[in-house]
Amino acid sequence: MNDESPVTQPTPKPISERANEDIFLNREASWLEFNRRVLHEALDERTPLLERVSFLAIFNSNLDEFFQKRVGGLKRQISAGVTTLTPDGMTVREQLATIRQLVLGDLKSQADCFDNQIKPQLAANGIHLLVWDELTDTEKQFTDDYFENNLFPVLTPLAVDPGHPFPFISNLSTSLGVILRYPDSKESPIEIDTAEIQFARVKVPRILPQWVRLGTDTGVHRFIHLEDMICQYLDRLFEGMIIEDAMPFRISRNADVERDDDDAEDLLELVEQELRERRFAKVIRLEVPANPNQKMVRFLMDELELEENDVYIMPSELDYTDLWLIHGLGAVGGSSGAQLTAQAWQPQVPVRLTDTEADIFSIIRAGDILVHHPYESFASSVERFITAAARDPKVVALKLTLYRTDKDSPFIPQLIRAAEEGKQVVCLVELSARFDEERNMQLAQRLEKAGVHVVYGLVGLKTHTKTALVVRQEAEGMRSYCHIGTGNYNSKTANLYTDLGLFTCKPHLTGELTQVFHFLTGRSLKRDFNHLLVAPVNMKRRFYELIDREITHTAAWKQRGSDPKDPNRPCIIAKMNSLEDRGICRKLYEASQQGVKIDLNVRGFCCLMPGVPGLSENIKVISVIGRFLEHERIYRFHNDNHPEYFIGSADWMYRNLNNRVECITPIEEPALQKKLWQILTTLFNDHRQAWDMQSDGSYIQRKPQNKEQEKGTHERLMEITKREILGVSGKTPEI
Numbered sequence: 001m002n003d004e005s006p007v008t009q010p011t012p013k014p015i016s017e018r019a020n021e022d023i024f025l026n027r028e029a030s031w032l033e034f035n036r037r038v039l040h041e042a043l044d045e046r047t048p049l050l051e052r053v054s055f056l057a058i059f060n061s062n063l064d065e066f067f068q069k070r071v072g073g074l075k076r077q078i079s080a081g082v083t084t085l086t087p088d089g090m091t092v093r094e095q096l097a098t099i100r101q102l103v104l105g106d107l108k109s110q111a112d113c114f115d116n117q118i119k120p121q122l123a124a125n126g127i128h129l130l131v132w133d134e135l136t137d138t139e140k141q142f143t144d145d146y147f148e149n150n151l152f153p154v155l156t157p158l159a160v161d162p163g164h165p166f167p168f169i170s171n172l173s174t175s176l177g178v179i180l181r182y183p184d185s186k187e188s189p190i191e192i193d194t195a196e197i198q199f200a201r202v203k204v205p206r207i208l209p210q211w212v213r214l215g216t217d218t219g220v221h222r223f224i225h226l227e228d229m230i231c232q233y234l235d236r237l238f239e240g241m242i243i244e245d246a247m248p249f250r251i252s253r254n255a256d257v258e259r260d261d262d263d264a265e266d267l268l269e270l271v272e273q274e275l276r277e278r279r280f281a282k283v284i285r286l287e288v289p290a291n292p293n294q295k296m297v298r299f300l301m302d303e304l305e306l307e308e309n310d311v312y313i314m315p316s317e318l319d320y321t322d323l324w325l326i327h328g329l330g331a332v333g334g335s336s337g338a339q340l341t342a343q344a345w346q347p348q349v350p351v352r353l354t355d356t357e358a359d360i361f362s363i364i365r366a367g368d369i370l371v372h373h374p375y376e377s378f379a380s381s382v383e384r385f386i387t388a389a390a391r392d393p394k395v396v397a398l399k400l401t402l403y404r405t406d407k408d409s410p411f412i413p414q415l416i417r418a419a420e421e422g423k424q425v426v427c428l429v430e431l432s433a434r435f436d437e438e439r440n441m442q443l444a445q446r447l448e449k450a451g452v453h454v455v456y457g458l459v460g461l462k463t464h465t466k467t468a469l470v471v472r473q474e475a476e477g478m479r480s481y482c483h484i485g486t487g488n489y490n491s492k493t494a495n496l497y498t499d500l501g502l503f504t505c506k507p508h509l510t511g512e513l514t515q516v517f518h519f520l521t522g523r524s525l526k527r528d529f530n531h532l533l534v535a536p537v538n539m540k541r542r543f544y545e546l547i548d549r550e551i552t553h554t555a556a557w558k559q560r561g562s563d564p565k566d567p568n569r570p571c572i573i574a575k576m577n578s579l580e581d582r583g584i585c586r587k588l589y590e591a592s593q594q595g596v597k598i599d600l601n602v603r604g605f606c607c608l609m610p611g612v613p614g615l616s617e618n619i620k621v622i623s624v625i626g627r628f629l630e631h632e633r634i635y636r637f638h639n640d641n642h643p644e645y646f647i648g649s650a651d652w653m654y655r656n657l658n659n660r661v662e663c664i665t666p667i668e669e670p671a672l673q674k675k676l677w678q679i680l681t682t683l684f685n686d687h688r689q690a691w692d693m694q695s696d697g698s699y700i701q702r703k704p705q706n707k708e709q710e711k712g713t714h715e716r717l718m719e720i721t722k723r724e725i726l727g728v729s730g731k732t733p734e735i
Contacts, residue, residue, distance in 0.1 A: 012593045012614040015586050021089035025697040030605035032102045035062045037625045043113050050340045054327040060320035067285050072254030075284050111315035127221040139214040147233045157237045159200045166303045171253040176202040177296050179244040210322035247293045250318050252285040286311045342627050347377040348725050360388045369503040370672040375721040378494035389470040390418035397424040397471035399517050404436050404488040416450040426453045428520050430463045455521050465663040466649045469513050480510035484665040486632040497631040500647045535662035546637045547587045553640045554595045571597040573636040576651040578604040584652045592618040601683050603630040611695045621693035626714050645673050688712030
């Protein structure tokens with residue numbers, strides 16, 4: 001008999017009494033953890049070789065954007081004298097130091113992977129990335145001709161001396177810095193101080209391929225980098241000068257340019273001004289090669305007003321985004337017999353839309369349609385919907401939001417056609433979509449010239465919602481149809497990003513979406529949305545209510561016995577890109593403390609700490625990284641065994657819930673809810689692409705325990721989609 005008294009668990013400390021640094025992770029460090037998971041796809045030998053090349057480029061591109069936006073913003077805070085600590089208790093300078101430490105480690109891993117694994121394996125498969133000394137005499141003759149015919153007329157050497165100021169260097173451009181000396185100072189046409197550095201800059205042109213293919217033999221893939229080639233011909237650019245040294249370098253400028261929306265009279269003019277300012281914004285990063293010329297580095301630091309911590313030595317390549325050309329070779333198999341690329345995937349036509357001659361509006365009237373890209377075709381669903389609306393004589397109005405779209409978007413000519421045919425066409429073009437501002441301005445002006453009613457968004461709010469509304473004159477009167485999605489109206493990214501879209505003509509949804517467009521175009525102040533979750537109007541409040549409801553159901557569940565393995569246990573399952581909003585995090589912590597089971601799939605950064613005893617032991621966070629970018633947002637609330645599902649454009653981030661116009665719709669049809677459940681269970685049962693987040697913010701990749709688990713989410717969902725097209729169903733596992 002045990003005489004010891006039972007151990008009493010301490011009462012969890014209320015969230016309101018916990019310090020921020022005890023419950024929140026640093027956003028910047030968490031984002032770098034995400035990008036490290038992207039890099040791991042390049043390090044992972046299970047990834048096909050050319051896909052590994054692409055992940056090196058993606059990691060580089062992500063990091064470029066991070067420095068421009070996030071590091072640029074931190075630099076601006078220092079200039080403004082900001083002393084506010086982050087939620088996790090870090091100063092701005094501490095954040096910058098942490099970022100540098102993490103980035104330097106990742107850059108080394110990236111370089112080791114490229115130099116010691118990927119380059120040798122590319123060579124083994126007939127793809128040779130060469131340096132000058134590895135070229136044959138015939139190939140050097142080829143470069144002679146290439147330089148004279150393609151490079152020499154384009155290059156513009158820019159000297160720096162009393163008559164030539166230090167040149168403007170564009171953002172993310174690669175340049176060659178050259179140290180020059182006159183053979184005899186008496187030969188100088190200008191008076192110079194021979195003790196001073198004689199510097200010149202040559203911009204490496206982006207209009208030419210950065211990896212130049214040597215020769216035209218279709219069976220051979222031998223390349224030399226453009227900057228390496230230019231280095232060999234500097235004597236042609238600086239005739240008669242002595243070239244003491246040459247070094248490539250690359251700069252990044254701050255894209256976090258401050259703007260004053262409150263004083264804006266014309267949003268278009270404001271964004272145009274922001275673009276001009278960004279072009280000339282302060283340089284925040286200088287990238288140089290291994291063993292750089294220290295004299296030149298110091299000169300560049302002085303001219304660009306940089307500190308030592310702003311200089312990053314790149315152990316191998318200066319810019320891995322150039323490797324997109326190599327990935328684009330698209331070889332299916334190499335000379336070694338290895339699979340070099342991922343198996344090609346052709347998006348399938350959704351089952352309900354296989355009859356291409358049928359009227360899509362009658363198909364939607366027969367029941368809601370939920371499409372899942374890129375497993376299901378964007379062209380045969382979303383593009384078909386907009387095209388039909390533009391051409392159908394019964395359609396009287398077409399309204400669409402454009403946040404990001406492709407340069408050759410098929411939507412633009414359809415909107416123009418609809419306007420030319422007398423339909424009322426409204427297009428909300430978000431001018432402030434970061435790094436797409438210029439393209440969006442051009443599209444907006446093109447649409448305006450064609451008679452489309454163009455709205456530039458709301459001052460102080462980005463319009464991030466992905467919605468389309470079609471009004472049609474039918475026998476019974478006007479009927480509205482809509483598409484509410486999680487991704488942009490972009491035909492190219494629809495083949496790369498996983499996204500969801502709902503087609504419906506249910507009046508309670510289309511009626512509220514009409515009010516959303518009235519809010520965007522006419523400043524409607526409607527606040528009583530009963531079905532749609534609309535930011536910044538009611539979304540955050542509704543999410544709070546939905547979480548609180550699960551807390552209430554959990555209290556009742558506990559009274560019934562509270563078996564942790566009970567399939568009817570109250571739970572919240574959510575999938576999103578990023579999680580940062582402190583209010584939502586606190587509410588989730590509260591729910592966890594009350595026993596609510598919470599499973600989160602957060603692809604990118606996550607500031608919430610999962611699995612902390614007394615705080616978040618009921619919260620699990622995973623991240624899935626792979627060939628497709630996980631982009632859809634799905635929210636599921638158990639609701640006492642009457643699950644409610646939602647999809648839409650918003651993450652659980654402060655900016656999405658407060659500073660953007662977002663729209664999330666309920667998914668009401670049982671068959672469509674089953675489809676969402678299948679997606680969620682596939683993601684949470686993944687042992688190939690999934691990473692489990694630890695309470696300290698680190699991640700551990702899962703390992704397959706059997707052959708079946710070697711298939712990741714994307715491969716499984718491709719198989720599921722094919723089965724559905726063939727009419728074969730399978731049992732969906734539990735999470």
